[in-house]
Amino acid sequence: MQAAVATPGRTLVVVLEPGDEVLGSLAEACRRHGIDQAVITTFSGAFRSGRIIAADHAPADPELPMPDATAISYCEGVGSGTVTRADDGTHVVHVHVAFGAKDRSGASVAGHLLEAETHYVVEVALTEILDPPLGRIVHAASSGIPILHLGEAAPSGAA
Secondary structure, rough: OOOOOOEEEEEEEEEEEOOOOOHHHHHHHHHHHHOOOOEEEEEEEEEEEEEOOOOOOOOOOOOOOOOEEEEEEEEEEEEEEEEEEEEOEEEEEEEEEEEEEEOOOEEEEEEEEEEEEEEEEEEEEEEEEEOOOOEEEEEOOOOEEEEEEOOOOOOOOOO
């Protein structure tokens, strides 16, 4: 386990409009406002399309990461996540969502957001984190998935 008291900075409110690509737009908003790392506290809206790591069937081995991506269209969604910077300086927007599809009477699917397009509006509030430094590393027990890391030193079990 990791835990640290975070020092918040500014709060950025982003309104994504019809046709906006969600993850790229959030990365661009952070870049424009000089935000290097943040937590996404509000993430909700209407999506024309989205693709998430999830499946419509039970996985063969629930211990392993999901191998499938599921596309969903014309849905409402909520989520939360983080913004960090990759080694090359690009912003990494990491969001997990629950989407309820119109054509499924609102039945939902949840998972890691790979891509999405705004339908009517997506409203996002994120809080800049000034300290500790946030990053992503592969942990020995994370099956190769980079996980959030707090601070400079690699945690025990890091690969």
